[in-house]
Amino acid sequence: MSSDTPRVMLIGDGPTADSALQALVDRFDVVGVVRNEPAEDAVVARARRCGVPVLAGPRPQDVEHHVQREAPDIVVVSSFARILPAAMVETTPYINVHYAPLPAYRGRANVNWAIINGEHETAVTVHSIVPGLDAGPILIQRRVPIGPRDTVTDLYRELNATQASILPDAVKLRLTGKVGTAQDESLATYCCGRVPDDGLIDWSDSTESIDRLIRGLTSPYPGAFSYVAGNRIVVERASPVDDPPTYVGRIPGRVVRVNRDEGSVDVLTGDGLIRVEAVRVGGEAQRPCEIAGSLQLTFADFDSRDGRGPRDA
Secondary structure, eight states: OOTTSOEEEEEOOSTTHHHHHHHHHTTSEEEEEEESOOSOOHHHHHHHHTTOOEEEOOSHHHHHHHHHHHOOSEEEEESOOSOOOHHHHTTSOEEEEESSOTTSSEESSHHHHHHHTTOSEEEEEEEEOOSSTTOSOEEEEEEEEOOTTOOHHHHHHHHHHHHHHHHHHHHHHHHTTOOOBOOOGGGOOEEOOOOGGGGBOOTTSOHHHHHHHHHTTOTTSOOEEEEETTEEEEEEEEEEOSSOOOOSSOOTTBEEEEETTTTEEEEEOSSSEEEEEEEEETTEEEOHHHHHHHTTTBSBOEETTTTOEETTO
16 A cells, blocks of 8 residues: 555444455555454454454444554444444544434344334445434435345345445545535434344234344344244244135144145244244254154244243243
8 A cells, every 4th residue: 555545444343344344455554453353253354364453442442542553544433332432533534334224223233123124225324423323424325125035144245245335435535524414313213222032033923023023133143033842943034925824713833834845834923824944943953844843833832921931941
């Protein structure tokens, strides 16, 4: 890199950081990646190949130390779960990449919520950082459609590619002194964070809701789950059954058909049937038909309404 190439520092803990680093190293002098994952992963491996230092620092004060020492021209944030203090972001230009159509879907787990809520599109938004949660002026925003069968894994792949295509231009805009277009606060919406236990399937929900929950929690997330005979069963793949038979006696969660050739099972929901096609038990892939066939043909061994846990535990 020449001496006049802009110096960029990347802060990134989550699954978007690798795409951001890939986009930045070709255009800028990346002086460090601040990351809370000391283990070897895709981001660390890419940084090492490119000669970019990996800087530990989950706390804002660690970030501040690195910025003061390296004196980058700009700091890019892509996946960082903490709000940076106002005094820090006033000293150096900071921009943030947020996978949502700001001002909507501020906050955490916004990609998961977009699928769970049945949205037809989301976005990659790059904005200047100001005090407040995802509240800064927008430099660039690119919409990304959500397909009817997209999982969160599929959607992250599209969003990461979109980030890589727009991030360098957003960096250049901010370096020229542009801060972006102010967000309309009257349109702001917020997402709360999610924990693994939020993935519990309530089989009395609609087929569509259950399908969206399963698709919204695929890898790298822990997955939507149920219980069979006290064992947690992670549902990795499922799909609604079109034109199902009419059940006037309905027990949500009951397996009503075992498809041994395909390995799947059909499970009653609150309003229809969903075909469970792939599951994990204890981290190991299993054929749904074998689990249901050996464990009394029910997935509904957990009462999600009273929080008592597995009925036979």
